[in-house]
Amino acid sequence: MSDERRYHPKTLAVRAGSEATGYREHSEALFLTSSFTFDTAAQGARIFAKEEAGYLYARFTNPTVTMFEDRYAALEGAEAAMGVASGMSAIFTTLLALLDQGDRVVCAREVFGSTYLLVEQILPRWGIRPTFVPLGDLDAWRDALKTPTKLVLVETPSNPTLEVVDLSALAEIVHAAGALMVVDNAFCTPALQRPLAHGADLTVTSATKFIDGQGRVLGGVIAGSEALVRGPILSLCRTTGPTLSAFNAWVLLKSLETLPVRMAAHCDHAEAVAAALALRGDLEAVTYPGLPSYRHRDIVQKQMSRAGALVTMDVGSRARAMAVLDRLALFSRTANLGDTRSIVTHPASTTHSRMTPEARLAAGVSEGLVRLAIGLEDPRDLVADLAQALDG
Ligand SMILES: *Cc1c(COP(=O)(O)O)cnc(C)c1O
Numbered sequence: 008m009s010d011e012r013r014y015h016p017k018t019l020a021v022r023a024g025s026e027a028t029g030y031r032e033h034s035e036a037l038f039l040t041s042s043f044t045f046d047t048a049a050q051g052a053r054i055f056a057k058e059e060a061g062y063l064y065a066r067f068t069n070p071t072v073t074m075f076e077d078r079y080a081a082l083e084g085a086e087a088a089m090g091v092a093s094g095m096s097a098i099f100t101t102l103l104a105l106l107d108q109g110d111r112v113v114c115a116r117e118v119f120g121s122t123y124l125l126v127e128q129i130l131p132r133w134g135i136r137p138t139f140v141p142l143g144d145l146d147a148w149r150d151a152l153k154t155p156t157k158l159v160l161v162e163t164p165s166n167p168t169l170e171v172v173d174l175s176a177l178a179e180i181v182h183a184a185g186a187l188m189v190v191d192n193a194f195c196t197p198a199l200q201r202p203l204a205h206g207a208d209l210t211v212t213s214a215t216k217f218i219d220g221q222g223r224v225l226g227g228v229i230a231g232s233e234a235l236v237r238g239p240i241l242s243l244c245r246t247t248g249p250t251l252s253a254f255n256a257w258v259l260l261k262s263l264e265t266l267p268v269r270m271a272a273h274c275d276h277a278e279a280v281a282a283a284l285a286l287r288g289d290l291e292a293v294t295y296p297g298l299p300s301y302r303h304r305d306i307v308q309k310q311m312s313r314a315g316a317l318v319t320m321d322v323g324s325r326a327r328a329m330a331v332l333d334r335l336a337l338f339s340r341t342a343n344l345g346d347t348r349s350i351v352t353h354p355a356s357t358t359h360s361r362m363t364p365e366a367r368l369a370a371g372v373s374e375g376l377v378r379l380a381i382g383l384e385d386p387r388d389l390v391a392d393l394a395q396a397l398d399g
Pocket of ligand 1: 095122162166213214216226
């Protein structure tokens with residue numbers, strides 16, 4: 008599709024990045040091939056030398072993966088995107104591509120459990136010393152960035168506490184310190200939030216969640232400038248192989264077509280569930296960035312088009328949380344999120360169980376916290392199911 012900047016996101020989701028073969032197929036083709044042939048030995052040499060464009064080997068180039076990357080980049084408003092095997096490989100690859108031995112990383116305290124462990128336990132093996140900062144505390148970011156820092160990693164809204172940070176305000180602080188800002192966009196996807204437009208240098212997104220949206224395949228995507236994505240990130244991926252499979256790329260490419268309409272429905276349903284929970288008197292807290300009671304409504308309105316599909320409630324104790332999970336009939340008990348099917352998770356005993364109790368509490372993951380990832384069922388059925396589980 009030429010002149011992509013003219014089109015609105017719903018159009019880009021359906022049309023961007025499509026490339027038909029000589030068969031003139033309408034739906035994008037799935038290229039299950041490990042390698043690509045050369046007409047002559049000389050052509051092989053030219054393609055390897057980048058004197059001629061062409062696909063080589065599926066560890067780093069495949070037309071189905073390219074179509075997914077181009078469509079995703081159009082939605083994120085990025086010059087380039089790189090598909091990888093999972094959300095964690097998107098994060099790990101980005102960090103490894105941009106950091107050198109001894110560099111300093113500043114990471115938000117409220118991040119996905121595996122991200123926290125990666126930064127806290129794996130990176131120090133290369134002498135990369137992390138500092139953790141409360142996500143929304145701009146003074147703490149200013150303080151932390153007085154020490155020379157290479158890269159800042161945040162997630163907004165955060166998993167599972169639904170904290171947010173003002174992206175453009177943070178970007179100003181990060182760039183004044185000469186660091187790069189990487190934003191995990193898994194909870195919003197580009198359908199609800201485009202961090203690059205608010206100053207981020209790169210986004211890293213688990214495509215396993217809302218991009219697939221139907222709980223089928225793993226995938227991840229890194230998006231940003233041509234210089235970063237086609238430079239150090241592609242170069243690391245080509246050599247180390249965290250490749251997005253062509254099959255998964257095809258599933259995700261087709262899923263992008265419905266991403267804007269699915270996200271709108273997710274948000275409608277989550278709003279209904281959050282409003283119903285907020286009326287109850289027996290919960291310690293109900294958190295949803297779309298509720299009038301939400302602490303940072305101004306930030307949400309500034310950088311998110313809708314409030315997302317995640318709602319949390321603090322039911323007071325681990326015992327009550329476990330009982331509520333067991334009584335829910337419609338919600339699936341699983342650690343995923345971003346599915347057509349609504350999902351309930353108890354973070355303290357699952358996604359965040361490998362953190363120490365102290366680190367967990369500092370990250371806002373209380374024992375009674377229950378995370379709801381609202382799906383595409385009729386919200387009236389979801390509200391009824393939650394009511395019986397909480398009353399039971
Ligand atoms: C799930 C998730 C990840 C990791 O993605 P995978 O595809 O499971 O590897 C990273 N960040 C956030 C915010 C997530 O929710």
